[in-house]
Amino acid sequence: MPENVRAFQVVPPNQHIRFGPFEVDSRAGELRKHGIRIKLGQQTFQILFMLLKQPGEVVMREEIRNKLWPHDTVVEFDHSINAAIQKLRDALGESADKPRYIETLPRRGYRFIGTVEAAPAEPASEPALSDPATPELASEPAAPLRWSPLVRTLAVALLGVLAVAGWLGYRATRAPARNWTLSLGAVGQAIVSPDGSAVIYPTSRGVILRRLDSLAEIPVYANNNQIVDIPGWSPDSSQILFGTFAGLFRVPLPNGPPAIVWPHMPITRGYSWGPGGSIISSTLGKPEGGELYLVSAQGGNPTRLEVPGLSGGRFHYPEFLPDGNNILFAWQGSADDEGGLYLATLRNGKLIRGPLLLRKNMTAGHYTPSAGGRLLYVQNDKLYAQKLNIRRGTLEGEPERVVDGVYSVRGLCRASFSVSRNGILVWTAGRAALARLTWFDRSGRAIGAAGPPCDPDTVRLSPDQKHVVLKTADLVDYSIVEPGQSGHVALRGLTRAPLWMPDSAHILYTRKDGNSYRVLERAAEGGAEKELARLPTVNTLRDLSPDGKVLLYRAGPMLYSVRLDGSPEIAKPRMIAETVQGRFSPDGRWIVYSAITPGSREQVYVQPFASGGLRQQLTSTGGESPVWRGDGKEIVFRHGTTIYSIPVEAKGNTFHAGPPEALFKVRATAGIVLDSEPLAVTRDGSNILFAQGVEQPDPQLTYVMTAWDTALRQ
Numbered sequence: 001m002p003e004n005v006r007a008f009q010v011v012p013p014n015q016h017i018r019f020g021p022f023e024v025d026s027r028a029g030e031l032r033k034h035g036i037r038i039k040l041g042q043q044t045f046q047i048l049f050m051l052l053k054q055p056g057e058v059v060m061r062e063e064i065r066n067k068l069w070p071h072d073t074v075v076e077f078d079h080s081i082n083a084a085i086q087k088l089r090d091a092l093g094e095s096a097d098k099p100r101y102i103e104t105l106p107r108r109g110y111r112f113i114g115t116v117e118a119a120p121a122e123p124a125s126e127p128a129l130s131d132p133a134t135p136e137l138a139s140e141p142a143a144p145l146r147w148s149p150l151v152r153t154l155a156v157a158l159l160g161v162l163a164v165a166g167w168l169g170y171r172a173t174r175a176p177a178r179n180w181t182l183s184l185g186a187v188g189q190a191i192v193s194p195d196g197s198a199v200i201y202p203t204s205r206g207v208i209l210r211r212l213d214s215l216a217e218i219p220v221y222a223n224n225n226q227i228v229d230i231p232g233w234s235p236d237s238s239q240i241l242f243g244t245f246a247g248l249f250r251v252p253l254p255n256g257p258p259a260i261v262w263p264h265m266p267i268t269r270g271y272s273w274g275p276g277g278s279i280i281s282s283t284l285g286k287p288e289g290g291e292l293y294l295v296s297a298q299g300g301n302p303t304r305l306e307v308p309g310l311s312g313g314r315f316h317y318p319e320f321l322p323d324g325n326n327i328l329f330a331w332q333g334s335a336d337d338e339g340g341l342y343l344a345t346l347r348n349g350k351l352i353r354g355p356l357l358l359r360k361n362m363t364a365g366h367y368t369p370s371a372g373g374r375l376l377y378v379q380n381d382k383l384y385a386q387k388l389n390i391r392r393g394t395l396e397g398e399p400e401r402v403v404d405g406v407y408s409v410r411g412l413c414r415a416s417f418s419v420s421r422n423g424i425l426v427w428t429a430g431r432a433a434l435a436r437l438t439w440f441d442r443s444g445r446a447i448g449a450a451g452p453p454c455d456p457d458t459v460r461l462s463p464d465q466k467h468v469v470l471k472t473a474d475l476v477d478y479s480i481v482e483p484g485q486s487g488h489v490a491l492r493g494l495t496r497a498p499l500w501m502p503d504s505a506h507i508l509y510t511r512k513d514g515n516s517y518r519v520l521e522r523a524a525e526g527g528a529e530k531e532l533a534r535l536p537t538v539n540t541l542r543d544l545s546p547d548g549k550v551l552l553y554r555a556g557p558m559l560y561s562v563r564l565d566g567s568p569e570i571a572k573p574r575m576i577a578e579t580v581q582g583r584f585s586p587d588g589r590w591i592v593y594s595a596i597t598p599g600s601r602e603q604v605y606v607q608p609f610a611s612g613g614l615r616q617q618l619t620s621t622g623g624e625s626p627v628w629r630g631d632g633k634e635i636v637f638r639h640g641t642t643i644y645s646i647p648v649e650a651k652g653n654t655f656h657a658g659p660p661e662a663l664f665k666v667r668a669t670a671g672i673v674l675d676s677e678p679l680a681v682t683r684d685g686s687n688i689l690f691a692q693g694v695e696q697p698d699p700q701l702t703y704v705m706t707a708w709d710t711a712l713r714q
Contacts, residue, residue: 017052019101019114021218021255022092024052031091038091043068044084051102051112060109085110115215179707184210186699189230189416189428193237194322196424200240201702202227207242209253212424212704218254226601229268230414234297235275235322241297243268245596248281250297262295262302267674269412270317270364273297275324278349280305282315282329290314292329294349307331307344307355316413317364322421326390328375330364330413331355339413341365341377343393356393363408363415370423371709378406378415381431385712400712403705407696409433409670411455416702425708429701433669435678435691437470439483440643442686444664451481451488456672456691458497461680463630464504467524468680468689469497480524483689489525497677499541502548510538516570519551532564533571540675542581545588552582552591554675559593561609577607577615580675581625584609586632590650594624594637602674604637604646606655618646618657625676630683638679641668643688669693 017024023032029045031038040048046068050059065077068084085102094100101114184190187210190199198211200220207227209218220240221227231242239252241261248262248271261279269290271281277297284290292315295302307315313333320327325345332339341361344354358375365377367388375388375395383406384399407430408415417427437450437459451470458478460469465483472479472488478497479488491498491507498509507524510517519533535553542552542559551562553573559582560573576582579595592606604623607615618635623644626637635646635657642665647658669691672678678691 017116018214018216019052019112019116020216024049040091041084041087043080044087044091047081047084047110048088051110052116055112055114055116058105058109058111061107063109115217179705179710182704182706184426184702184704187702190426190702191231191233191418192420192424192426192704193233194235194421195237196420196422197237199418199426200231200233202231202242207231207240207251209240220251220253220255221249221258226596229270232271232273234273235320239273241271241273241279243271248279248295259299261297261299269314270319270414272319272327274320275322278320280318280320280327282318284314290316292318303349305346305349305351307351310342310355314413319366321367321390322369323390328365328367329355330361332413338362341375343388343390354393358388358393358395362410363413365415366417366419368419368423368709369421370419371712374709374712376402376417376419376425378408378417381405381408383415383417383427385708402708402711403427405429405431405697407431407433407700411457412670412673414670419708423707423709425705427703427705429703430696431694433693433696435669435693437468437481438690438692440664440666440688440690442663442688444643444666446692447687448484450483450485450689451479452486453694454691456669456678456693457676459678459680459689459691460497460500461682461689462500462504463502465682466504467500469500469507470691471497491524496538496540499544499551501544502546508532508541508544508551510535510541519564531568532566533562534567534569535562535573536570540580543583545584546586547588550584550588552576552584554580554582559591576609577605579605581677583626583628585628585650586630587650590655592618592626592628592635594626596674604635606635606648606657608653608655613653616655616657619644619660621660623660624674625672625679627677627679627681629681629685631685634681634685636663636679636681636685636688638666638668638690641665643679643690645685663688666690667693667695 021033031040047064050067061081064081089095092101096104101112103111103113187201190201192199198209200207200209206219207221209220226245227242228245229243231240233240239250241250243265247260248265249258250261251258266283269282269284271279273279279295279297281293282290283293292305292307293302294305310331313331316330318327318329327344327346330339330341338360339362341358342355343358344351361377361379363378365375367375373388374385376383376385382401383403385402386399387396389396406415406417407428410432419425434453435456436453438446439448441447450468452472455471458471468481468483469478470481478491478494481488494509496510498507501508505524506521508521510519517535517538518531519535520529521532522529537555538553540554542554544551549564551564553560557578557580559576559579561576562571562573576591577593579593582591582593584591589609590606591609594602594604596602601622602624603617604619604626605615605617622639623637624639626635628635635648637644643663644660645663646660649656680689
C-alpha cells in the first residue's frame with residue numbers, strides 16, 4: 001500500500017445503516033431504497049435488523065425464534081421464519097439461489113453478506129443505535145453495532161471515503177488541495193467521472209457505480225448481456241456508456257432506463273462521449289485493421305472517420321478532449337514494434353488536422369486539463385505526466401513520474417488508470433500483464449517453462465511436440481521456441497500467427513495481396529514460399545486437417561474452411577459456425593470450438609465436419625479455448641482461471657462426451673480474449689502447456705490520488 005495512506009478514527013453509526021441502494025432507519029423501523037420507503041412487516045424488519053447488527057456472522061434460527069417469539073408464544077416457528085425471510089428477499093429484490101445480501105445456511109440460520117456502510121452519526125444528544133421498538137416485544141437495552149472481520153477489512157476503505165469527502169470539501173471551498181492516496185479495494189479497472197465525484201467499473205454482476213464519498217456499490221446495469229470493453233462517462237458525469245454483445249448503451253444515473261445507442265456494435269477497443277453529443281469508438285470490424293466511428297449519443301447511423309496516413313493497424317481507446325474538437329487515440333500498425341499516441345482535430349465529423357504523433361508508446365494515454373493540460377501515459381509500469389500543447393500539437397518539457405507500478409495489458413494497448421478534469425487520479429496497482437509459457441502436469445504442478453515473456457494470444461505446439469509458436473512480449477513478432485529452453489527464433493514479417501504443417505518442419509501463414517490474401521507455405525527456418533490458396537479475407541488461421549489439405553480460419557465472427565488445392569483463383573470458403581475458434585479432431589471428422597449464444601456465456605461445442613449434422617454442447621457453465629488431445633481421447637479447455645478436461649469417444653458418426661472435470665488453477669491474464677489460443681496439450685495428455693500470467697500484487701488493489709497535480713512542477 002502506498003506510504004501516504006492516511007489513518008482516521010472510525011465512529012460507528014448510531015441510527016442509519018446503508019447497504020447497496022438501501023437504508024435502514026432503526027428508530028423509525030423503516031427500510032428505504034433510494035429514499036423511497038419499502039413496506040415491511042415488523043417481524044421481517046426485526047430479522048433484517050438482527051442480520052445488519054452482525055454483518056458477515058451467522059444469526060441462528062434459534063436466535064430469531066427467541067427474539068421474535070419470546071417465552072411461550074404459540075406459533076409454527078419454522079414456517080413463520082421461512083415466510084419472513086422470503087418477504088425480506090422479495091423486498092431486497094433477490095432470491096435464495098442467487099443471494100446478494102442474505103445467505104442461507106441450511107438448518108442453521110442466515111448471514112448478511114452485503115457491504116454495510118456506516119452512515120453519518122447523529123448528534124451526541126441522540127440515543128445510541130438500538131433495536132427498533134415494537135408494540136409486541138419488550139424493549140432491550142441499547143447495544144453497540146458488532147463489526148465482523150469482513151466489515152473491519154473495509155475500515156481502510158471507509159477511511160478513504162472520509163478523506164475523499166474532505167478533499168471534495170477542500171475543492172468546493174477552493175482551499176489548498178491535500179494530496180491523499182487511498183484504496184478503493186480490489187475493484188478492478190475503475191473509470192473516474194469527469195467531475196471526480198465517482199467511479200464505475202465492470203464486474204460479473206454488471207456495471208457498478210461507486211461515489212467516492214461512500215462505500216456503497218450501486219448496480220447500474222445487470223449483466224443480462226455480457227459487458228464488453230471498459231465503460232465510460234458522459235461529459236457532465238450524469239450518464240454512463242457501456243458496450244454489450246447486444247450493442248452500445250447509455251444509462252442516466254443512478255438507475256435510469258438503458259437506451260440503445262448503437263445496436264449490434266462491432267467489437268471495440270474503447271469509446272468516448274464528447275461535449276458536443278458525439279461518441280467516438282474504435283472497432284475491430286475489419287480483418288486488415290480497425291476503424292474509428294462517430295455516432296450520436298441519441299442513436300443513429302454511425303459514420304466512419306477517415307484518418308489519413310494510418311492503415312493496416314488498429315486504433316485503441318480514442319477520447320474527446322474537453323474542448324470537443326480534438327481527439328486523442330493510440331494506434332499500432334500491424335508491422336510496428338511499438339504503437340503511438342496521436343492527436344487530431346475534428347470539424348463536422350471530419351479530420352481537419354492530423355493525425356499528429358505525440359510519442360511512441362505501448363498503451364493508450366489520457367488527457368486532463370489539470371496542471372495546465374497534461375497527457376498521462378504508462379511506460380515500463382510507471383505512470384508519467386507531460387504537458388500537452390494542443391494548439392501546436394506537441395508535448396513540451398520533460399515527463400514527470402506520478403506513480404510506480406500501474407497494471408497494463410499491452411496486447412490490448414490498455415493501461416489501467418483514469419483521470420478526472422479536476423485532479424482525481426484512479427489506477428490499479430501491478431505491472432504489464434505478460435505471460436510465460438509454463439508446462440504443468442495434470443495435478444497443476446509447474447514442471448518447466450519455455451521461451452521469453454510473451455503475449456498469451458497464441459500458443460501452438462508442433463505435431464512432433466518439439467517446438468512451440470508464440471507471440472513474444474514486443475507484440476509484433478511471432479517466434480519459435482523449444483519446450484524447455486528460453487531462447488527463441490523470430491518469424492519476422494508474419495502479421496498473423498502461423499500454423500504448423502503436419503510434418504512439423506514447415507509453417508503455413510497468410511500475406512495480403514491486393515484485395516485478397518495469399519495462403520503460403522515455407523520451411524520454419526525460412527526459404528522459398530509456395531502458394532496453396534487465396535482467400536477473400538481472413539483474421540486468423542485456426543487449424544489444419546491431419547492430412548494438411550483443409551484449412552480452418554476465422555474471418556470476422558465466422559469460422560470457415562477451404563481446401564488447399566493451389567488454385568490461383570480466390571477460393572469460395574465454406575462457413576462452419578458462428579465462432580472465432582475451431583480445432584480439428586485428430587481423425588479430421590469433428591471440430592471443437594467455443595461460441596457465445598445470445599444472452600449466454602461462452603460454451604464449448606463439437607460438431608461433425610464433413611458429414612454435416614447438429615452441434616453438441618459439451619459445457620453448461622462456460623468454456624473457452626478448447627484443444628483436442630492428439631490421441632483423440634480428451635478435450636482440454638479453460639474457463640476463467642481453471643483448466644478442465646472432457647473425456648470423449650468418437651466412432652464413425654457417433655460422438656460421446658463425459659462431464660467436464662476441473663484439473664487445476666492457472667493465472668489467466670486480461671490479454672486472453674475471445675479468439676486467444678493460450679493452451680496446448682501433449683498427445684497423451686500427461687502435460688499441459690499454458691501461457692501463465694506473471695504474478696501481480698495480491699490482492700490487486702485500485703487506488704485514488706486526490707490531487708496528483710499538486711506534486712508536479714508547474
